[in-house]
Amino acid sequence: MITAKKFILKRLYSGVPKDTDVDIVEEELQPIKDGEFLTEAVYISVDPYMRTFPPNIGADLEGDQVAKIIESKSKEYPVGKYVVASFGWRTHTIAKEIPLPGGILTDFENLPLSLALGMLGMPGNTAYLGFLTICKPKDGETVVVSGAGGAVGSHVGQIAKIMGCKVIGILGDDLKGKYITEELGFDHYINYKRANVKNELEKLAPNGIDCYFDNVSGEISSTVISLMNERGRVCVCGAISEYNYDPHNYPKVSPILGTILIKQLYVEGFSVYGFTDRWNEAKEQNWKWIKQGKLKYKETITHGFDNTFTAFLDLFQGKNYGKAIVKV
Incomplete structure (x- = not known):
């Protein structure tokens, strides 16, 4: 009999999540039945949206993982294969013989399997589908990306460069800024913690902004939107600046509806789960770009299942470069 370890919620989050909000417990798993298979977690994803x-x-904490099948009574899921599934933050899972959103992983050749949780998984699909579907970038346009050092933002900026755009990334760390400009090809970065975002954008984008990929919301987004060109496009993908606030008492930001009206901006919220019919398209294109050297990736890997919640908390302090992952 297998003993699984898992994270459960001990108390509801209030403000920034704390170690005392969760607990690690053990669960005895019963022998698998016909049509079932047993998996062991290899990589676990931590993402800001989980807040x-x-x-x-x-209840168990939710999340995606790459898991190895270690026992099976299913012809569809044989021992030794790897799957991507929303099994949550747990070491072992018994799953039924039903289609999994991520399915069995195909051959990654010389690429790490962890990319199935990053550039070749949900974040990568978010970047590809959100940016191209909503922002519709054109050669020569100016694109601004907030949260530019994270898994989605760093990916979006690279796609924008592939599309021939000028790209400005907004983030909160100079080392990350050097990383996205010197290694990923962004044209400029702005450290919002030490610079006036409006003044910097006016200097770096004197002809205005055509596309904005928003991962943060808040005053930064109000500032970017105020400087957009007529009929500019905004993809609202995340709002990490708001996640730890009381939803009944959000901080006030500069109004933007008048700007949206006057400049006839196109603003749309984006959830990748509304585009599951295009997941293979996104994954295959991201794969081609990686193999061609047009997309580069960096992962922040935390080791040890017990450190999963710590890796999650680090997201809100901006400690991750690219995708944050736990190697179990």
Whole structure:
């Protein structure tokens, strides 16, 4: 009999999540039945959006993982294969013989399997589908990306360069800024913690902004939108600046509806789960760009299952370069 370890919610988050909000417990798993298979977690994903969907007290914490099948009574899921699935923050899982969103991983050749949680998974699909579907970039346009050092933002900026755009990334760390400009090809970066975002954007984008990929919301987004060109496009993908606030008491920001009206801006919220019919398209194109050297990736890997929540908290302090992952 296998003993699984898992994270459960001990108390509801209030403000920034704390170690005392969760607990690690053990669970005895029963022998698998016909049509079932047993997996062991290899990589676990931590993402900012998880802060906005806390489960009920006592429930398992949710999240995607790359897992190896270690026992099986299913012809569809044989021992030794790897799957991507929303099994949550747990070491072992018994799954039924049903289609999994990520399915069995195909041959990654010389690429790490962890990319199935990053550039070749949900974040990569988010970057590809959100940016190209909503922002519709054109050669020569100016694109601004907030949260530019994270998994999605760093990916979006690279796609924008592939499309022939001028790209400005906004983030909160100079080392990350050098990384996205010197290694990923962004044209400029702005450290919002030490620079006036409006003044810097006016200097770096004297002809205005055509596309904005928003991962943060808040005053930064109000500033960017105020400087956009007529009929500019905005993809609202994330709002990490708001996640730890009381939803009944958000901080006030400069109004933008008048700007949206006068400049006839196109603003749309984006969730990748509304585009599951195009996941293979996104994954295949991202794969081609990686193999061609047009997309570069960097992963922040935390080792040890027990450190999963710490890796999650580090996201809100901007400690991750690219995708944050836990290697179990």
